[in-house]
Amino acid sequence: xxxxxxxxxxxxxxxxxxxxxxxxxxxxxxxxxxxxxxxxxxxxxxxxxxxxxxxxxxxxxxxxxxxxxxxxxxxxxxxxxxxxxxxxxxxxxxxxxxxxxxxxxxxxxxxxxxxxxxxxxxxxxxxxxxxxxxxxxxxxxxxxxxxxxxxxxxxxxxxxxxxxxxxxxxxxxxxxxxxxxxxxxxxxxxxxxxxxxxxxxxxxxxxxxxxxxxxxxxxxxxxxxxxxxxxxxxxxxxxxxxxxxxxxxxxxxxxxxxxxxxxxxxxxxxxxxxxxxxxxxxxxxxxxxxxxxxxxxxxxxxxxxxxxxxxxxxxxxxxxxxxxxxxxxxxxxxxxxxxxxxxxxxxxxxxxxxxxxxxxxxxxxxxxxxxxxxxxxxxxxxxxxxxxxxxxxxxxxxxxxxxxxxxxxxxxxxxxxxxxxxxxxxxxxxxxxxxxxxxxxxxxxxxxxxxxxxxxxxxxxxxxxxxxxxxxxxxxxxxxxxxxxxxxxxxxxxxxxxxxxx
Numbered sequence: 001x002x003x004x005x006x007x008x009x010x011x012x013x014x015x016x017x018x019x020x021x022x023x024x025x026x027x028x029x030x031x032x033x034x035x036x037x038x039x040x041x042x043x044x045x046x047x048x049x050x051x052x053x054x055x056x057x058x059x060x061x062x063x064x065x066x067x068x069x070x071x072x073x074x075x076x077x078x079x080x081x082x083x084x085x086x087x088x089x090x091x092x093x094x095x096x097x098x099x100x101x102x103x104x105x106x107x108x109x110x111x112x113x114x115x116x117x118x119x120x121x122x123x124x125x126x127x128x129x130x131x132x133x134x135x136x137x138x139x140x141x142x143x144x145x146x147x148x149x150x151x152x153x154x155x156x157x158x159x160x161x162x163x164x165x166x167x168x169x170x171x172x173x174x175x176x177x178x179x180x181x182x183x184x185x186x187x188x189x190x191x192x193x194x195x196x197x198x199x200x201x202x203x204x205x206x207x208x209x210x211x212x213x214x215x216x217x218x219x220x221x222x223x224x225x226x227x228x229x230x231x232x233x234x235x236x237x238x239x240x241x242x243x244x245x246x247x248x249x250x251x252x253x254x255x256x257x258x259x260x261x262x263x264x265x266x267x268x269x270x271x272x273x274x275x276x277x278x279x280x281x282x283x284x285x286x287x288x289x290x291x292x293x294x295x296x297x298x299x300x301x302x303x304x305x306x307x308x309x310x311x312x313x314x315x316x317x318x319x320x321x322x323x324x325x326x327x328x329x330x331x332x333x334x335x336x337x338x339x340x341x342x343x344x345x346x347x348x349x350x351x352x353x354x355x356x357x358x359x360x361x362x363x364x365x366x367x368x369x370x371x372x373x374x375x376x377x378x379x380x381x382x383x384x385x386x387x388x389x390x391x392x393x394x395x396x397x398x399x400x401x402x403x404x405x406x407x408x409x410x411x412x413x414x415x416x417x418x419x420x421x422x423x424x425x426x427x428x429x430x431x432x433x434x435x436x437x438x439x440x441x442x443x444x445x446x447x448x449x450x451x452x453x454x455x456x457x458x459x460x461x462x463x464x465x466x467x468x469x470x471x472x473x474x475x476x477x478x479x480x481x482x483x484x485x486x487x488x489x490x491x492x493x494x495x496x497x498x499x500x501x502x
Contacts, residue, residue: 002026023050024110027145035154042140044111046126046133049078051106052085054483054495065474066435066447069499073483075464077491082464087485087493089468091453094478096267099496105484106494115143169215170421174241176205176228185231188213188239194222220423228415238414267450270475274448301376303358305388305399311335311379316403319374325420327366327374331398334379343367350395352379357402360389375401430454435471447474458485 002021007030023045030039052075059070075083100123103112107122119125125136152158176188188211192199199218205211205228216224228237276282301313311334314322324330332339338346343366345352354364377400385393432453435441453470460466472479478498485493 018045019047021045021047023047025114025140025145027150029150029154031154037151037154040145040150042143042145044125044136044140046128050110050492052077052083052487052491052493054493054497056481056497056499058499063472065472065476066441067472068435068469069472070467070469071481071499073458073460073466073468075460075466075487075493082462083460083487083489083491084462084464085460085485085487085491085493087458087460087466087483088456089454089458090451090482091470091479091499092482093450093452093473093475094480094498095475096270096450097480099480099482104494106492109492114145114147115139116145117143119143169217170423172213172216172224172226172241172419172421174211174226174239174417176209176211176237176239176415178230178237186237187229187231189227189229190216191225191227192216192218192222193225194219198222216421218421218423219426222421222423224419224421226417226419236415239417241417241419270448270450273446277446277448301378301399301401303355303376303378303399303401305355305358305380305385305397306378307380307384309381309384310399313376313378314374315376316374319371324371327369327371327377327400330371330374330377331366334377334398336381336396337379337398345398347379347395352395353385353389353392353397355380355385355397355399357400360392369400369402373402373404375403377401430456432470449473452479458483460487 003016026043026045028041028043029037031037055074055076057072057074059072063069073089075085077083102121102123104123107126111125112119112122119139125132125139149160172190176186178186186205188203188205190201190203190213191197192201199216201213201216203211203213213224213226226239226241228239230237272282301315306313314330314333319330322330322333328339328343328345331337331345336347337352340346354361356364356369377398380397380399382394382396385397389397430453433440433447433449452473453468455468458466458468481495481497481499483493483495487493
C-alpha cells in the first residue's frame with residue numbers, strides 16, 4: 001500500500017512525484033464508501049535507480065588467444081554506494097551469440113510477472129523513447145492484474161487456503177502402530193543414505209501414531225530408511241509410510257509460432273569446423289527410400305499379449321544398461337504411464353492391471369519383485385488386452401515376465417520403511433578449459449568456443465566487488481559480458497558490455 005485517502009471533491013486531480021512510486025507496475029483504484037471498485041488503472045513506474053550500475057575492470061586492455069583473463073566487477077547504486085549481491089555471468093563470442101532483445105531479468109521482474117496473458121517481446125517495452133512509452137501505456141490498459149484478489153481484500157477477506165503448504169524442505173509422513181501396547185515411549189528414526197550415511201533424524205509419534213519429518217534437505221538419489229522402535233528396543237511395531245508428494249501435471253499450452261532463426265554465417269562456419277575437428281568427416285544421409293514389404297518385427301518377449309500396438313519391450317539387457325533401482329523405475333520408462341507417489345501407476349486417468357508371467361495380479365505390489373528377476377516388461381493397451389479381460393483391462397495392462405518364475409524378494413521388517421524422494425539436483429560446474437601449461441598452450445586442438453565463461457552464482461561482497469577468472473579462446477574477436485541478478489537490498493542487476501581481446 002503506497003497511498004490511501006478520501007477523495008477531496010474540491011480538487012479535480014492529485015499530484016504525485018515520480019520518485020514516490022517504486023519501479024514496476026502501480027495499481028490505482030477508486031472505491032466507494034462500501035469498498036466497491038468504481039475504477040482502476042495500471043501504470044508502469046520507470047525508475048532508473050532500480051537497476052544497479054555494473055563496472056568491468058579487466059587486468060589489461062587486450063588478450064592473446066588462450067591467455068588468462070582476470071576480471072573485477074563492481075556494483076554501485078546511482079549515488080555511488082557499493083552494493084552487495086548475487087548474480088549470474090556469461091561471457092560469449094560477440095560475433096557468434098546475439099544478445100536477447102526480447103526478455104531479460106528487468107522485464108521479467110517488473111513487467112511480465114505482474115500481468116496475465118502472454119507478452120510478446122516484453123523487453124521492447126522498456127526502451128526510453130516516446131513511442132515505446134505510449135505502447136507501454138496501451139499494454140497497461142489491456143492487461144489484467146494477477147498478484148492478488150483486490151476486490152476480496154478491500155472487503156476484508158484477506159485469508160485464503162493455500163493449495164500447497166509452504167515448502168521448507170522435503171517431508172516424510174506416516175503412521176506407527178503397536179501390536180499389543182501403546183506408542184507412548186516409541187521413537188521414529190530416519191537415516192539418510194547416499195553411498196553412506198549423510199544424516200539422521202529422530203521424532204516421536206503423536207497419540208494417534210502419526211509422525212512427521214520435515215525440512216529435510218538432501219541431494220537426489222538419497223534414500224530414507226525409517227524405523228520404529230520402542231524405548232527398550234522392541235520391534236513389536238509396524239509403520240505405514242504415506243506416499244511422497246506428487247507434483248501436479250503441468251498445464252501445457254500451445255506455444256507461439258517461432259520465427260525462422262537467422263544465424264550468422266561466421267557462426268555456422270565455425271561450428272562446422274568444430275564438428276569436423278571433433279568428429280571427423282561430416283556424414284550426410286541420403287533421401288528417404290520407401291520399402292514395400294511386410295514388416296517382421298523382432299519380438300523380445302514370449303508373452304502372448306504382445307502385439308504391434310504395444311509399447312517398446314524393456315528387456316533384461318535394457319535393465320542392465322538402465323541401472324534401474326526398482327521395478328517402478330522401469331514402469332516409468334513405459335510410454336503413456338505416469339507414476340506418482342511411491343506406488344500409484346496411471347494410464348489416462350485409470351489404473352492398469354498387472355500380468356505377472358501372464359497371470360493377472362490383484363493390487364500388485366511392485367516392491368515384491370526385484371529388478372534382476374525381470375526378463376522383460378512392456379505395456380499392452382486396452383485394445384489388445386481388453387477383449388481378453390474385459391473391464392478389468394480398460395486402462396491396459398503392464399505385462400511382466402520373470403526369468404525363472406516369480407520369486408518374491410525379501411521384505412523389510414514391519415517396523416521399517418524406505419522412501420526415495422526427488423531430492424535436490426547436485427551442482428554441475430560449467431566446463432571452461434585451463435591453459436596453465438606449455439603443452440596446453442601449444443596444443444593444435446582448436447578452441448572454437450562461443451560461450452567462453454558461464455557462472456550462475458557470482459557473489460559481490462560488502463564493498464560491491466567480485467572477481468572471476470577464465471581463459472580466452474582462439475578466435476580474436478570481441479567478447480560480450482552479460483550480468484543479471486539481484487542485490488541484497490532488492491535492486492536489480494542487469495548489464496551487457498564488451499571486452500576487447502587482441
